[in-house]
Amino acid sequence: MPRQLLRKGLGRRTCRGLGRVAAHSRLRSTAAVFTTMSALAATSLFGGPSVAEPFSVEPCELQRTDAHHSEGLDTWNAAYPRPVHRLDAVMIFLSFPDSVPRTTPAQLAADHFPATSRFFERASYGKFTLRPHPLQRWIRMPKPSTAYAIRRDWNAADRAAYLRDALAGADPQVDFSRYDIVYFVADPDAPGVDSDATKVVNLDTPLRADGTDLRRVVTVFEQHPPDRLVLAHETGHVFDLPDLYHRPADGKGDWDTYVGDWDLMGSQFGLAPDLFAWHKWKLGWLEPRQVMCVRGARPTRLTLEPLGAGPGVPVTGAAGSPAFGLGDGTKLAVVRTGPDSVLAFEARGPIGNDRAVCDAGVLVYRVQSGAASGRGPIEVVDAHPRGEACWEDSVYPPLADALVGLGESFTVPGENVRVDVEGRTPSGAWTVKITTGVTAAR
Numbered sequence: 304m305p306r307q308l309l310r311k312g313l314g315r316r317t318c319r320g321l322g323r324v325a326a327h328s329r330l331r332s333t334a335a336v337f338t339t340m341s342a343l344a345a346t347s348l349f350g351g352p353s354v355a356e357p358f359s360v361e362p363c364e365l366q367r368t369d370a371h372h373s374e375g376l377d378t379w380n381a382a383y384p385r386p387v388h389r390l391d392a393v394m395i396f397l398s399f400p401d402s403v404p405r406t407t408p409a410q411l412a413a414d415h416f417p418a419t420s421r422f423f424e425r426a427s428y429g430k431f432t433l434r435p436h437p438l439q440r441w442i443r444m445p446k447p448s449t450a451y452a453i454r455r456d457w458n459a460a461d462r463a464a465y466l467r468d469a470l471a472g473a474d475p476q477v478d479f480s481r482y483d484i485v486y487f488v489a490d491p492d493a494p495g496v497d498s499d500a501t502k503v504v505n506l507d508t509p510l511r512a513d514g515t516d517l518r519r520v521v522t523v524f525e526q527h528p529p530d531r532l533v534l535a536h537e538t539g540h541v542f543d544l545p546d547l548y549h550r551p552a553d554g555k556g557d558w559d560t561y562v563g564d565w566d567l568m569g570s571q572f573g574l575a576p577d578l579f580a581w582h583k584w585k586l587g588w589l590e591p592r593q594v595m596c597v598r599g600a601r602p603t604r605l606t607l608e609p610l611g612a613g614p615g616v617p618v619t620g621a622a623g624s625p626a627f628g629l630g631d632g633t634k635l636a637v638v639r640t641g642p643d644s645v646l647a648f649e650a651r652g653p654i655g656n657d658r659a660v661c662d663a664g665v666l667v668y669r670v671q672s673g674a675a676s677g678r679g680p681i682e683v684v685d686a687h688p689r690g691e692a693c694w695e696d697s698v699y700p701p702l703a704d705a706l707v708g709l710g711e712s713f714t715v716p717g718e719n720v721r722v723d724v725e726g727r728t729p730s731g732a733w734t735v736k737i738t739t740g741v742t743a744a745r
Contacts, residue, residue, distance in 0.1 A: 363596035363637035363645055365672035372545035374680045375643075375672035376585040382518060383543040384483050386423065386431040387587040392484035392538075394437035395473045401447035402493035406527050411488055412437035414527060415534040422535045422567075425655045426578050427588045428613040428630060433538070436482065441490070442472040448495030453524060455499045462504065466520065470510055479512040484541055486534070488523040500524045501533060503540040532571040544568050544582055545676030562683045563702030565651070565666060570698045577611055577656035579681065580635035580649040581670055595636045602738040606728060607648065607665065608632040611655025636737060638720050643673040646684075646720055650733045651706060661693045664706030665724050665735060667715060686713045709733075714741060 367375030379385055394415075396408040416435045423433050445468055452461040469487045479485065489496045501524050509516035521537050523529075540546075547569035548558045564573035566582065583589045597603045613630040636648040647670055652663030667684040674680040686707045691700035707713045707724050714721040723736040 360591050360594045360596045360637070362598060363594070363639050365643055365645060365670065368643065368673045370673055370675040370678075370680070372540070372543055372676040372680070373672050374545065374581065374585070374670050374674070376581075379587075380543050383541065385587055386427065386433070386542050388430075389432040389434055390483040391434050391436060391481065392486060393477060393479070393482040394435055394486045394488055395469065395477060396438055396441050396488050396490070397444050397469055397472070398441040398490045399444050399446070399448040399493045399495070401449060401495070402490055404441060404490045405492050406490075408437060408439055408441065408488075411491070411527060414525070414529045418532070419534045419538065422532060422576075422656060423538075425611070425613070426583065427586070430588050431586075433484075438473075438476070440476075442469070442476070444468050444472060448489070448493035451495060453489075453495055453500050454497045455502075457500060462522075465522070466504065466506075466510065470512055470517070474512050477512075479517065480515045484538065485517060485520045486523055487520055488525075491525060491527045496524045498524055498526045501537060503537050530571060532567060532576060535576075536567050536571040539568050539578070539582075542586060544578075544585075545680050547679075547681050548677070549679065550677055557699060559699035559702070561679050562668070562681055563699035563705065564660065564693075564697050565668075565683055565702070565705070566681070567656075572698050574693060574697055574703070575651055575657040575660040577651075579647070579668065580610055581647050581668075581681070583610075584635060589634055593632065593634045595633050597636055597638045597737050597739065600740050602736050603636075604725075604734070604736045605633055605636060607636065607650040607733045607735050608634055609650045609652050609654050609663075609731060609733075610634055611652070611657050612731070613655065632732065636735070638718075638737065638739060640669075640718055640720075644669060644671045646670075646715060646718060648722060648735065648737065650735075659696075660703075661696075662704055662706050662708075664708040664711075665722060665733060666706055667713070667722065684715055686711070 364377045365375045366377045367373045367380065384390055394412055396411060398404050412435065420433045420435065423431050451465045452458055501522065503519055503521050505519045509518045519541060521541065523534065525533055545568060547562045547566055549561045550558060559570055562569035564570065564575045566579045567576040580589065584594055595605050634649060638646040640646055647668050649666050651657060651660065651666045653660050667686065669682045669684060671680055683702050683705050685702055685705045687704045690704050692704035694700040697703040707722055709724055709727065712721060712723045719739065719741050721738045721741045724733060725736055726734040728734065
C-alpha cells in the first residue's frame with residue numbers, strides 16, 4: 304500500500320468527526336424520533352406480502368474470470384491457500400553486510416503480531432487462524448542491501464536475485480514444507496531498503512525448497528514501527544484479494560477514490576478496514592444462508608446484521624443500550640446488474656475491526672469480476688455525494704459518509720435500484736427494503 308497516504312496525518316487514530324457526523328445524522332435521519340418503536344415492531348415487517356422468499360445465492364455468484372485477483376467467487380482459485388482453517392506463516396529476518404541491525408527479530412515480529420492475527424480472527428468470525436512462526440535470528444544476505452535496487456516497481460532481475468539469495472540463506476535453517484505463507488522481512492535500517500516496496504511477489508516459476516513449491520512470498524520492507532495493518536493487507540493478496548485503491552498514472556493525487564476507508568484492501572490506514580462482506584463470502588467466512596440474492600420486481604425486506612458482529616461481540620442496540628447475540632444472520636444482500644457485475648449492500652458501524660469509524664448505516668458498492676486488481680473491481684457508491692465526514696482522520700472524507708442512514712432512501716445512480724433503511728432491531732441489526740426496477744427521481 305502506498306506511503307502517499309501518510310500525507311493526510313493518519314497517525315491519529317481518534318475520530319474527531321463524531322460530533323460533526325452525529326449532527327449530520329440528525330439532519331438526515333427523519334425517522335430517528337421513532338427508532339425504538341420501529342425497532343420493537345421490526346419483526347412485524349416480515350409478515351406482509353412484500354417479504355422475499357429465501358433465494359438461492361447462485362444467480363448472484365459472479366463467475367471468476369482471468370482478471371488478476373478476480374472478484375468472481377463461484378469457484379476458488381486453487382493456486383492460493385483458502386483461509387478457512389489454521390494457516391502457518393514463517394517470518395524470516397534478513398540482514399545485510401552494509402548495515403548492523405538496530406532492532407531484533409523479536410521486535411520486528413511484534414510490529415505485526417498479534418495485530419495481524421487478531422484482525423483476521425475478527426474478520427473471519429473465528430473461522431480462520433493465522434499462526435506466525437518468527438525466527439529468532441537474522442539470516443545474513445550475501446550482498447549489500449543497495450545491490451538489490453529495492454523499490455516499489457522492482458526490476459524483475461533484481462527481485463529474482465533477492466529472492467534466490469534469501470531462500471538460499473534461509474533454507475538450511477527453515478523447513479519450508481511446514482508453512483503455508485512465507486514472509487521475508489528485511490532489516491528496516493539497511494540503506495538500500497525502500498519502505499514503499501512491501502508487496503506480495505507472485506512467481507510464474509515457483510521457487511523450490513524442502514520439496515515444496517513457493518508460488519508467492521511476501522517481501523516486507525517496513526520501517527520500525529511499520530504502517531498500520533500493512534501485513535494484513537499484503538496477506539490478503541496471498542488469499543487472492545485484489546488491491547482496491549486507485550493508482551494515479553503519475554503517482555500523484557488521491558489513491559482512495561474507489562472505496563475510501565471501507566476495506567483493508569483499499570487502505571490499511573482506513574477507519575473501517577474490515578473486509579467487505581463480498582470478500583468474506585469469497586474467502587468462505589459467510590455461509591450461503593447469510594447472503595440474500597434479491598431478484599424480481601417486488602420489494603424485498605430483510606434484516607442486515609452489522610458486518611463486524613460475531614459471536615460474543617457486543618453491539619449497540621437501537622435504543623443505545625448494549626445488545627448481544629448477533630453473528631449468524633444475513634450479512635450481505637446482492638442485486639445482479641450484469642453478466643459480471645452486482646450491487647452489494649451491507650451494514651457498517653463502529654464494531655469489531657471498524658471500531659474507529661464515525662458513522663453507521665448501509666453501505667452500497669459495485670462489484671465487477673472482470674476488473675483486475677487496482678482497476679476498480681469494487682467501487683463504493685456514495686449516498687451523500689455532496690458531503691464528507693471524519694475529514695481529519697479519513698483517508699478519503701468524501702466517501703466517509705457514503706452510508707445510507709436510518710430513515711433514508713437512496714436510488715443507486717444508473718441502476719434503478721433503491722434501498723430504504725427503515726429501522727433498527729433491538730439487537731442492533733438494520734431493517735432494509737430493496738426495490739429493483741425503480742425510476743430515479745428527477
